[in-house]
Amino acid sequence: MEKYFDVTYIAESVPLLLPFLKVTFLVAGLSVLFGTLLGFILAAMKTGNSKIAKKIAYGYTTILRCTPSIVLLFLTYYGIPSIAGNFGINLNDVDKIVFVVITFSLQFAAAMSEVIRTAYESIDKGQFEAAVSVGLSNAQAYRRIIFPQAFVVALPNFGNSLLELMKEGALAYTIGLIDIMGKAELIIGANYNTHALEIYLALAVVYWILSIVIEQLFLKLEKMFSKGKQVIKTT
Amino acid sequence: MSEGLNYQFLVDTFFVALSGVPIALLITIVALLIALPLGFLLALTRINRIPVLNRFAQIYVSFVRGTPVIIQIFIIYSSVPLLLASIFEKYNINMNVYDVNPIWYAFIVFSLNTTAILIEVFRSALSTVSKGQLEAAYSVGLTNVQAFRRIIIPQTLVVALPNICTATVNLIKATSLGYAMSLQEITLRAKVAANVGYNYVEAYIDIFLVYLILCSLVEYIFKLYEKRLRRYKAVNA
Numbered sequence: 289m290e291k292y293f294d295v296t297y298i299a300e301s302v303p304l305l306l307p308f309l310k311v312t313f314l315v316a317g318l319s320v321l322f323g324t325l326l327g328f329i330l331a332a333m334k335t336g337n338s339k340i341a342k343k344i345a346y347g348y349t350t351i352l353r354c355t356p357s358i359v360l361l362f363l364t365y366y367g368i369p370s371i372a373g374n375f376g377i378n379l380n381d382v383d384k385i386v387f388v389v390i391t392f393s394l395q396f397a398a399a400m401s402e403v404i405r406t407a408y409e410s411i412d413k414g415q416f417e418a419a420v421s422v423g424l425s426n427a428q429a430y431r432r433i434i435f436p437q438a439f440v441v442a443l444p445n446f447g448n449s450l451l452e453l454m455k456e457g458a459l460a461y462t463i464g465l466i467d468i469m470g471k472a473e474l475i476i477g478a479n480y481n482t483h484a485l486e487i488y489l490a491l492a493v494v495y496w497i498l499s500i501v502i503e504q505l506f507l508k509l510e511k512m513f514s515k516g517k518q519v520i521k522t523t
Numbered sequence: 524m525s526e527g528l529n530y531q532f533l534v535d536t537f538f539v540a541l542s543g544v545p546i547a548l549l550i551t552i553v554a555l556l557i558a559l560p561l562g563f564l565l566a567l568t569r570i571n572r573i574p575v576l577n578r579f580a581q582i583y584v585s586f587v588r589g590t591p592v593i594i595q596i597f598i599i600y601s602s603v604p605l606l607l608a609s610i611f612e613k614y615n616i617n618m619n620v621y622d623v624n625p626i627w628y629a630f631i632v633f634s635l636n637t638t639a640i641l642i643e644v645f646r647s648a649l650s651t652v653s654k655g656q657l658e659a660a661y662s663v664g665l666t667n668v669q670a671f672r673r674i675i676i677p678q679t680l681v682v683a684l685p686n687i688c689t690a691t692v693n694l695i696k697a698t699s700l701g702y703a704m705s706l707q708e709i710t711l712r713a714k715v716a717a718n719v720g721y722n723y724v725e726a727y728i729d730i731f732l733v734y735l736i737l738c739s740l741v742e743y744i745f746k747l748y749e750k751r752l753r754r755y756k757a758v759n760a
Contacts, residue, residue, distance in 0.1 A: 350739070351735060353692070353738070354692065354696075354734055354735045354737075354738035354739060355696070355731055355734055355735065356696040356697070356699035356700075356710075356734060357696075358699050358700065358710070359699060359710065359727055359730050359731050359734060360731075362723065362727045363724075363727045363728070363731060366723040366724045366727060367724050367727070367728075370724050451588075451589075455590070455591040455592070456591070457591075458591035458593055458594060459591070459593060459700075469591075469593070469594070484597070484601045485598065485601040485602050485605070488594055488597045488598045488601065489598060491594055492586075492590045492594050492595075492598060495589060495590045495591060495594065496585070496586055496589040496590055498589075499588070499589035499590075500585065500589060
């Protein structure tokens with residue numbers, strides 16, 4: 289009788305999986321790029337003066353936080369082509385990765401808007417006033433005084449959101465994107481659905497190592513960027 | 524797909540999706556009931572640095588937080604039946620593994636997952652309660668259990684509640700992945716209904732609405748409970 293569990297499958301599948309990390313990274317990278325841009329806009333709306341903009345931005349965050357990524361993924365995958373179809377645009381040939389990136393950008397933006405907002409609000413207002421009073425322009429004050437400080441505060445939360453994004457990204461296989469998870473499904477299919485457990489374990493190990501590396505990287509970055517920070521002692 | 528939305532289907536499927544809510548809630552509640560005490564105890568072992576358990580909890584949390592939920596589901600869903608089959612074979616239990624209701628696997632996966640999240644939540648919450656509180660409780664003659672039940676836990680809970688709320692919402696969202704275990708919850712029911720006429724857009728709008736309502740309700744309940752718990756908290760003026 290054939291063995292149910294064969295460790296050699298784990299070792300054999302890892303080299304097959306690793307090339308597809310490229311796709312996973314591509315999705316994560318693009319989503320971070322667009323998500324952060326959108327997050328900046330949302331954070332600006334939240335901290336701004338307009339009441340309507342505030343409502344919209346907070347509503348957006350709440351809705352996105354309450355939606356499972358898989359539902360959002362399918363909603364964009366089926367919804368956008370059908371909306372575009374109403375205007376006579378055919379989007380059925382667009383690559384799947386576009387929809388995946390749209391989905392996770394939307395989701396990442398919701399998380400980032402909160403990260404950016406809290407980081408921005410953690411910086412004392414006096415900092416900006418002091419910068420302006422020594423003759424810096426508004427843009428200079430933001431670029432040289434506010435941003436470097438807010439960046440350090442935002443870094444750990446940014447790292448957490450990035451990890452979350454990487455993990456949620458595994459769901460892209462459900463619409464047929466061949467990233468590392470999709471490749472694992474293909475390998476299992478090629479094995480006639482046997483030894484699925486070993487492949488999933490290999491996949492889990494790859495993700496685990498990846499997240500530990502990213503976590504350590506962000507700890508290092510945080511240490512690097514906070515070296516200029518001086519703790520003010522209030523006595 | 525250019526004929527627009529099928530509104531009749533949209534309304535009908537909304538109730539189909541709604542009928543999956545009890546299962547999603549059942550999984551959430553069972554997972555929380557198992558994970559809350561387990562997470563609290565393991566958080567205590569982390570704080571008190573109990574040799575083996577501390578290390579175990581650390582690796583466990585790192586693994587669960589470092590891998591996607593869907594992979595955890597697949598691992599449990601493909602390993603537990605193998606284990607069960609060998610156990611049934613060994614003890615001559617006449618039972619087919621494939622007859623086991625998938626909801627049992629869902630309980631296992633989501634309890635394990637939530638436990639790991641809650642360990643971290645309780646760990647950070649426990650560290651906000653100062654050590655003097657416990658010492659003061661001992662000095663007035665409370666036993667260990669009494670001190671925790673009356674002094675430490677109420678204070679920890681206030682701090683931990685917002686994070687427990689987030690964990691619960693994430694858990695409800697994660698139950699949407701139960702379709703991978705052919706679990707009859709919100710997502711799968713609406714999806715099956717959509718398969719007949721390819722009305723996927725309508726089905727996903729329904730699922731989206733159901734989760735939105737469910738999660739908003741849960742957040743609202745937690746807010747109310749937090750307010751109730753905060754009654755006794757003295758504010759430092």
